[in-house]
Amino acid sequence: xxxxxxxxxxxxxxxxxxxxxxxxxxxxxxxxxxxxxxxxxxxxxxxxxxxxxxxxxxxxxxxxxxxxxxxxxxxxxxxxxxxxxxxxxxxxxxxxxxxxxxxxxxxxxxxxxxxxxxxxxxxxxx
Amino acid sequence: xxxxxxxxxxxxxxxxxxxxxxxxxxxxxxxxxxxxxxxxxxxxxxxxxxxxxxxxxxxxxxxxxxxxxxxxxxxxxxxxxxxxxxxxxxxxxxxxxxxxxxxxxxxxxxxxxxxxxxxxxxxxxxxxxxxxxxxxxxxxxxxxxxxxxxxxxxxxxxxxxxxxxxxxxxxxxxxxxxxxxxxxxxxxxxxxxxxxxxxxxxxxxxxxxxxxxxxxxxxxxxxxxxxxxxxxxxxxxxxxxxxxxxxxxxxxxxxxxxxxxxxxxxxxxxxxxxxxxxxxxxxxxxxxxxxxxxxxxxxxxxxxxxxxxxxxxxxxxxxxxxxxxxxxxxxxxxxxxxxxxxxxxxxxxxxxxxxxxxxxxxxxxxxxxxxxxxxxxxxxxxxxxxxxxxxxxxxxxxxxxxxxxxxxx
Numbered sequence: 001x002x003x004x005x006x007x008x009x010x011x012x013x014x015x016x017x018x019x020x021x022x023x024x025x026x027x028x029x030x031x032x033x034x035x036x037x038x039x040x041x042x043x044x045x046x047x048x049x050x051x052x053x054x055x056x057x058x059x060x061x062x063x064x065x066x067x068x069x070x071x072x073x074x075x076x077x078x079x080x081x082x083x084x085x086x087x088x089x090x091x092x093x094x095x096x097x098x099x100x101x102x103x104x105x106x107x108x109x110x111x112x113x114x115x116x117x118x119x120x121x122x123x124x125x126x
Numbered sequence: 127x128x129x130x131x132x133x134x135x136x137x138x139x140x141x142x143x144x145x146x147x148x149x150x151x152x153x154x155x156x157x158x159x160x161x162x163x164x165x166x167x168x169x170x171x172x173x174x175x176x177x178x179x180x181x182x183x184x185x186x187x188x189x190x191x192x193x194x195x196x197x198x199x200x201x202x203x204x205x206x207x208x209x210x211x212x213x214x215x216x217x218x219x220x221x222x223x224x225x226x227x228x229x230x231x232x233x234x235x236x237x238x239x240x241x242x243x244x245x246x247x248x249x250x251x252x253x254x255x256x257x258x259x260x261x262x263x264x265x266x267x268x269x270x271x272x273x274x275x276x277x278x279x280x281x282x283x284x285x286x287x288x289x290x291x292x293x294x295x296x297x298x299x300x301x302x303x304x305x306x307x308x309x310x311x312x313x314x315x316x317x318x319x320x321x322x323x324x325x326x327x328x329x330x331x332x333x334x335x336x337x338x339x340x341x342x343x344x345x346x347x348x349x350x351x352x353x354x355x356x357x358x359x360x361x362x363x364x365x366x367x368x369x370x371x372x373x374x375x376x377x378x379x380x381x382x383x384x385x386x387x388x389x390x391x392x393x394x395x396x397x398x399x400x401x402x403x404x405x406x407x408x409x410x411x412x413x414x415x416x417x418x419x420x421x422x423x424x425x426x427x428x429x430x431x432x433x434x435x436x437x438x439x440x441x442x443x444x445x446x447x448x449x450x451x452x453x454x455x456x457x458x459x460x461x462x463x464x465x466x467x468x469x470x471x472x473x474x475x476x477x478x479x480x481x482x483x484x485x486x487x488x489x490x491x492x493x494x495x496x497x498x499x500x501x502x503x504x505x506x507x508x509x510x511x512x513x514x515x516x517x518x519x520x521x522x523x524x525x526x527x528x529x530x531x532x533x534x535x
Contacts, residue, residue, distance in 0.1 A: 010202065012200075012202045013202045013205055016199075016200075016201060016202050016205065019199065019269075020267070023266075023269075102204055102205055103189075103191050103192075103204055103205055103206050103207035104205075104206065104207065105206070105207055105208060105209055105212065106206055106264075106267040106268065107212070107264065107267065110267065
């Protein structure tokens with residue numbers, strides 16, 4: 001069972017992505033803000049995270065840093081808007097495992113997330 | 127929207143009427159995005175789906191994005207795209223001949239699943255089976271029960287993506303026919319709205335271009351004007367006999383006008399001052415068109431030469447003609463050699479028909495011509511020149527102007 005945490009300030013997006021990945025048999029949690037996200041990370045460590053870069057309050061980058069401090073092994077995929085590209089590159093510096101730009105194709109998202117999960121399992125196996 | 131509400135509450139489900147009313151409403155809307163929202167809403171209320179979404183082509187980016195989305199399980203806008211080369215898109219935009227399964231106007235998930243379960247259908251057509259498998263997967267990602275393409279001519283402008291009905295009932299033939307017609311009407315209406323928008327933008331661009339041209343013309347005129355002024359200075363400077371004639375004429379001309387207006391008890395408007403000053407500075411500009419051998423001839427001019435010399439007011443007017451804002455000045459210069467009694471040139475105008483500015487220039491110009499050394503005579507004494515003016519008041523010159531001028535000396 002793969003645990004996923006979706007973090008986005010738009011609840012509609014959280015719901016959609018939760019439904020999408022639940023259907024793929026992931027165990028999905030959601031959070032609409034940085035604080036909520038971090039508490040959920042501490043409580044039930046997700047394997048993979050979809051993290052919105054631009055959020056009010058704590059920024060996505062900040063959440064990323066703190067998540068990596070809690071557990072470096074959590075795979076974090078940043079979700080950005082095209083204008084945030086430089087931010088996305090910065091995120092990579094802070095340990096983000098990948099980023100997707102909105103709007104993205106569902107096929108790509110599915111494959112990308114899958115890839116990260118596979119990587120994770122391979123790392124754990126070593 | 128009134129139409130939508132009325133249709134929703136109607137007991138009888140009349141497709142033809144529904145379609146007609148929807149189309150009528152659609153054609154009037156000129157904003158493409160609003161139109162799509164209306165269509166999505168119409169479908170949502172009519173058919174009651176889990177989600178209704180409309181993907182629209184973004185040409186520059188080779189992708190389709192959601193421009194309208196409704197329903198409890200709706201797909202958020204600005205989140206998802208479909209690339210032009212995705213299997214679903216390619217299904218609706220075939221380049222080759224039509225195959226038995228390719229009904230280009232609708233894809234129903236249940237039908238698709240049914241086909242794929244029947245292996246016999248794909249004998250020798252493994253490629254087709256794989257293609258359909260990919261499309262089925264894509265539809266699953268969208269939780270789409272139905273996909274309806276929206277064509278304009280041969281171009282796939284968009285796709286209607288509908289989730290399952292809330293009731294769980296399957297889509298009927300009637301439902302699908304309604305949706306297909308709606309989809310194509312939508313494409314046409316969206317295209318029209320886009321064209322309308324393009325037209326509007328083009329109009330704005332054109333109007334802007336016209337403004338740009340106007341201001342360019344303005345600049346050109348300004349340049350031309352400055353050139354003409356410079357020319358006037360040059361003529362003055364060139365002539366060894368004028369001795370600052372232009373400056374003096376302009377000064378005394380303005381003073382004379384002041385005296386004249388004061389005598390009449392009239393105010394001198396700023397426009398008038400501007401016009402007079404400009405006319406004074408430019409009154410002899412026509413001389414640039416007179417050959418030097420005539421202008422600087424030491425002896426008297428013969429008839430032919432004199433005729434030519436007398437063309438300088440006309441030439442001056444001609445030079446200034448392109449400057450539409452100087453229409454009055456042009457007219458003044460044209461007539462600065464008219465005589466009060468009508469014996470002047472070029473038109474033989476008489477008395478008050480001659481512009482007052484021209485009458486002023488005539489006096490001031492004559493005085494300074496007389497009191498300057500000329501190629502053909504020495505200069506007159508000041509008082510002799512004044513006598514000449516007085517002698518010719520009434521014939522060559524306007525007597526009132528002469529009076530005013532005398533006061534300025």
